Amino acid sequence: MAVLTVQNLSKTFNLGTARESRVLDDISFEVKGQTFVSIVGPSGCGKSTLLNIISGVEEHTSGDISLTSDAGGPARMGYVFQDPRLLPWRSVMQNMMYVQDDQSPATVSRAKEYLDMVGLAKNADFFPGQLSGGMQQRVGIARAFAVEPDLLLMDEPFSHLDAITARGLREQLQDIWAQSKKTVVFVTHDVVEAVELSDRIIVLQPGGLIYEDITIDLPRPRRQTDKNVATLQAEVLARLEKLKAMSVAEPVA
Amino acid sequence: MTTMQRSAVTKRRSTTEIEQSTPEWQKRLTSETAARVTALLAFVVIWVVMSWLFSRVPGPVEVGERLVDEFSRGEVFGNFGMTLYRFFIGVGLATVVGIAVGVVMGLSQLSRAFLESPVLVGLSIPAIIWSFLTVMWFGFGDMSPIITTFLTAVPFVVINVAQGVRGVSRDLRDMSETYNVPFGRRVRHLVLPAVTGYVAAGVRFAIIMGWNGVLLAEWFGGGGGVGYRARFWYDANRYGGFAAWVVLFVGFIVILDRFVLDRAIQRSFRWRDSR
Numbered sequence: 001m002a003v004l005t006v007q008n009l010s011k012t013f014n015l016g017t018a019r020e021s022r023v024l025d026d027i028s029f030e031v032k033g034q035t036f037v038s039i040v041g042p043s044g045c046g047k048s049t050l051l052n053i054i055s056g057v058e059e060h061t062s063g064d065i066s067l068t069s070d071a072g073g074p075a076r077m078g079y080v081f082q083d084p085r086l087l088p089w090r091s092v093m094q095n096m097m098y099v100q101d102d103q104s105p106a107t108v109s110r111a112k113e114y115l116d117m118v119g120l121a122k123n124a125d126f127f128p129g130q131l132s133g134g135m136q137q138r139v140g141i142a143r144a145f146a147v148e149p150d151l152l153l154m155d156e157p158f159s160h161l162d163a164i165t166a167r168g169l170r171e172q173l174q175d176i177w178a179q180s181k182k183t184v185v186f187v188t189h190d191v192v193e194a195v196e197l198s199d200r201i202i203v204l205q206p207g208g209l210i211y212e213d214i215t216i217d218l219p220r221p222r223r224q225t226d227k228n229v230a231t232l233q234a235e236v237l238a239r240l241e242k243l244k245a246m247s248v249a250e251p252v253a
Numbered sequence: 254m255t256t257m258q259r260s261a262v263t264k265r266r267s268t269t270e271i272e273q274s275t276p277e278w279q280k281r282l283t284s285e286t287a288a289r290v291t292a293l294l295a296f297v298v299i300w301v302v303m304s305w306l307f308s309r310v311p312g313p314v315e316v317g318e319r320l321v322d323e324f325s326r327g328e329v330f331g332n333f334g335m336t337l338y339r340f341f342i343g344v345g346l347a348t349v350v351g352i353a354v355g356v357v358m359g360l361s362q363l364s365r366a367f368l369e370s371p372v373l374v375g376l377s378i379p380a381i382i383w384s385f386l387t388v389m390w391f392g393f394g395d396m397s398p399i400i401t402t403f404l405t406a407v408p409f410v411v412i413n414v415a416q417g418v419r420g421v422s423r424d425l426r427d428m429s430e431t432y433n434v435p436f437g438r439r440v441r442h443l444v445l446p447a448v449t450g451y452v453a454a455g456v457r458f459a460i461i462m463g464w465n466g467v468l469l470a471e472w473f474g475g476g477g478g479v480g481y482r483a484r485f486w487y488d489a490n491r492y493g494g495f496a497a498w499v500v501l502f503v504g505f506i507v508i509l510d511r512f513v514l515d516r517a518i519q520r521s522f523r524w525r526d527s528r
């Protein structure tokens with residue numbers, strides 16, 4: 001069963017005075033349960049827009065989107081944004097609980113577990129302003145996992161971080177994912193990162209079309225130092241060579 | 254580059270070094286307390302000089318004596334109590350109504366289009382106009398000062414709260430939306446903390462403007478109270494008694510602002526200070 005089905009999805013932004021810009025153009029794909037899918041593409045090709053539409057924050061112009069939940073009822077979603085998006089006036093733990101449906105002690109201890117997994121158990125009572133940028137981003141990640149979502153959306157969660165922290169978090173993400181097997185849609189512009197993390201990579205090209213849909217069949221856990229990973233990364237990069245030549249989305253009349 | 258440059262070293266001093274190298278007397282002299290005391294002293298000096306220069310400006314000593322007289326006549330507490338009663342009802346109403354209207358105005362485009370002009374008109378009508386009108390409408394009683402206080406204060410609360418609600422971060426609202434956070438929790442943990450500063454600013458304005466309103470309405474309404482008593486002495490050409498009441502009500506508002514409002518505002522911003 002597919003957790004996420006996207007059919008003929010198009011998105012056009014109205015730029016006022018009769019100008020509009022087509023950002024996504026007739027996109028279709030399906031994401032099955034327990035898979036880790038990456039959306040890759042150059043800056044401005046519509047990756048964040050796609051996630052926002054899936055999450056319901058943004059409206060789409062045409063096409064269909066459906067989400068299925070395991071438990072019945074509306075599908076639960078977790079979203080790790082490009083920035084942490086924490087309530088500055090609430091503690092880390094209060095931020096974790098803010099998004100939880102039920103506020104029972106069981107949920108509290110689950111939230112604590114995930115906080116522990118990202119190495120922030122000691123910082124539960126801190127305000128976000130008292131944490132570094134990387135730590136705040138980790139709270140965002142723990143918060144998303146702690147709602148135990150049917151679908152977890154992640155929008156370049158490591159792009160603001162230094163290489164060392166990002167690498168550590170990627171390994172952590174793989175570990176957490178191996179334990180919980182959530183369905184993940186992970187946006188990145190970094191092909192190397194995508195190969196390391198995903199079962200499948202959907203490549204978007206400027207203008208909002210699907211350029212390629214690549215299956216990554218490598219054993220886990222994968223580490224950057226792993227030879228097979230490196231070989232495949234080089235191969236995928238080579239296949240996307242042509243994308244470089246394409247210009248970034250231009251408004252159509 | 255061809256030009257020679259002489260090297261200059263900019264040294265940043267540590268807080269410990271600054272702390273140790275500044276003499277004690279200098280620290281005291283440049284403290285905030287010193288600034289407040291200086292302002293107070295300057296005010297008294299100017300007052301004394303003015304009273305020497307102009308016969309119609311009563312000096313601090315004379316005003317002090319009149320103040321004692323009023324206390325011993327038993328005029329102070331009764332009139333003050335009457336004024337405070339009117340003032341707190343008016344300002345309390347303005348706060349409650351102002352927050353409710355402000356939140357609605359901040360959330361809905363349509364209500365903003367509807368309410369924007371009336372609120373602006375309200376902001377621009379001075380307390381003195383309201384006090385004339387309310388005395389005309391309600392005569393000499395509690396009603397006209399209460400309504401005047403309310404009407405002068407409420408637009409300030411509305412405009413500030415609406416501004417604050419509009420400014421609640423779009424990113425945080427989207428985040429709440431994707432996680433399906435229930436409405437009540439959003440108001441409590443997102444909207445209210447985000448607008449605390451605006452509510453506080455609005456209430457502060459409301460208190461100061463409302464105090465204006467209540468005094469003016471009493472001045473013209475003649476139904477007792479601080480404003481009425483000040484006018485009584487003014488009409489009797491006794492500027493000392495008049496100034497004594499001015500000192501009383503100015504003192505009251507300053508103390509209220511410094512010790513109650515300021516502290517409440519600081520307490521609600523603790524999350525920001527503790528970085």
Ligand SMILES: Nc1ncnc2c1ncn2[C@@H]1O[C@H](COP(=O)(O)OP(=O)(O)OP(=O)(O)O)[C@@H](O)[C@H]1O
Binds near residue numbers: 013014023
């Ligand atoms: N609210 C908006 N109004 C008009 N155009 C928009 C709006 N939001 C996004 N766009 C346009 O949509 C296109 C895609 O934006 P999007 O943020 O989805 O890109 P992205 O692939 O996430 O890029 P990046 O990798 O830099 O984050 C851009 O050309 C942008 O100008």
Ligand SMILES: [Mg+2]
Binds near residue numbers: 155
């Ligand atoms: Mg983006």
